[in-house]
Amino acid sequence: MKFTLSSTALSSRLSTLSRVINSKNSLPILECFLFEVENNQLTITASDSENVMKSILPLDTCDGDGNFCVSNRTILDSVKELPEQPLTFEIDLTNFTIKVVYQNGVYNFTAQKAEEFPRIQPITENATEIVIDSSVLNNNITRTLFATAQDELRPVMNGIYFDLTPDSLAIVASDGHKLVRNKNFSIKNDTPASFNLPKKPAMLLKGVLGKDGGDVTIKFDDKNAEIIYSEGILSCRLLAGRYPNYNSVIPQNNPNKMTIDRRSLIGALRRVLPFASESSQLIRFHVETGKLELSSEDIDFATSAKENLTCEYSGQPMSIGFKGPSLTEILNNLESDEVVVELADPSRAGVIVPVTQPENEDVLMLIMPMLLND
Template sequence: MKFVVSSTELLSHLSAISKVISSKSTMPILDNFLFQLSETELTITASDLESTLITSLELDNIEGEGAVAVPAKLITDTLKEFPEQPLTFQIDGESYLVEIYSDNGKFSIMGQNAEDFPEQPQLDEEGASSIDVSHVVLQKGIEKTLFATADDELRPVMNGIYVELTPDFMSFVASDAHKLVRYRRLDAKAEFESSFILPKKPASLLKNLLPKEEFDVKLEFDDKNAFFTLSNYKLISRLVEGNYPTYNSVIPTNNPNKMIIDRLNFFNTVKRVSVFSNQASNLVKLTISDNQLVVSAQDIDFSISAVERINCEYEGEEIEIGFKSTFLQEILTNISTSDVKVEMSDPTRAGLLLPAENEEDEDMLMLLMPMMINV
């Protein structure tokens, strides 16, 4: 087998899919890329059994067909040292020796039998659902929710993004029991009702691939796997098994106390004041009344405290509520509007943080559980 490929083009594809490879793999073959050569293209696969990422390059100079597994770290490190130039790969199908010829030299790598590489999962055609989703919708849905997923070994369903498809909207939901994010798109709809839980790692891989995408993404899924087909890449992810909690029941509906405030001002104030909070709890206290917000924190152990005031628009009774500052900052970072609306009922119930004005076809809601204030 023989083919010629641009060094930088090959490196860019390998770098994108190499993020799948796990450093703790129990199968040595998974430390390799699977190179498959057909008449017109080179297909490269990387996998950690849970997620599989496949990319393909159209090539002109191809002789022969076949497959070989190539050590991922060695080939990537080698390509990083080349300036842009054509490289000729010559592969012996029996000994799995891979020889790379550059303008000035020759590099030999020992490959492995491609048959040892695990087969990729296949879609169960009978029980599968399929939909074309805008790459922008998918990218924003993942970006807005990924930060709120949990790391909970006892409840694996919380460690992913819950994707919900209905004839009216598409929802992305994530929660770690302290904060919850629901990002809903009214311009992405399905003709059916269905849902699945996408694990954190493949969601993160998609987040890196989607900014370069220009076309709709074909999304297919069955009971076990989801398949995302992009222009140059295909991601196959094993889904999290189990039922996602009924998240709508925890969203408080009657919130008479409403504040609208400049998001950046609010964020910077919380960041400054939180330096003075107790390091174990990270508690900041919000006191709101008469169109003024007072943000305060203290650490009694070190006799330090901080108070800062900001103007806001406020409707409702005076309220004192405590939040974990790190969570509050994360949420404020992930709301993109200049003003943010905070809705509360009382200090023991979750507060809602929303964009002051949702963009067209978007409906975003972030919920944060309060902390007890020790008076």
């Protein structure tokens, strides 16, 4: 069997797929890429047994079909150093030898049998299907990933929860201290359905989804999801367990509203945070008409900081405490120039929404308060 393809196209696909492969694998074959040649196309697959990613490349020339596996380090290291040029693969499927011919040289290495590579679990016939724009999905994943937990006792909190209802598709993440909820009103389903995407496949998707649009099809059942995008397919096992009722923790009546420039607030937080207690990282907000005062102190080291910002505020004067790094993360993951911080009282969560919402979407972020010692 013999085929030719572009070195840079191959290198870029392999480097994307290599993120699936674990440093330690339960099966030795999982250290390999599966190459499948058929109908003038090369399908490359990488797997860690729970996540399977496939990428399809057109071939310049092709003589014969066949399957084989090749060590990810061997092929990755050999092609990433090559400038753009045609690579010709010659594979002897009897002796499992591979010869790669390039402009000024040749590589020789061995292949392994494709039969040993684990196959993916097919999605059941009663799977739910949604279609979403790739740039929208990319933005939603980017906006929610930071809020996922790393909780061994409650693994259900470690993923991104997709909640499909007759009104919208909500994409949610929470670690118990902060929460992100994106609602997309252009995607809905008469029959409610949901799935919990683990962090690793979410990060893999973030790396491959185009910012220039194009449809992504997500098919999911109780245990698995299959995500089809322009350059390939990602199949993954979903997180099991019931996701908490995220809507119940979002306070509904927040009479105190502050509108403030997002970048100014991030800058002020960064300036006062170094003076906060290292253990609590507490930033105190005192807000009243037209003014926000941020303050921090560390009694043990006799350090403190205070900064005033202008803002629009309607409501009662209030003091409330937030964890500085968590609030900075939330603000960094919003795109609007201005944000509205909605407050009920110092013991209830603060709701942060962008003044300018993405088209057909409703983005909301939430942060739990910290106790203030007056």
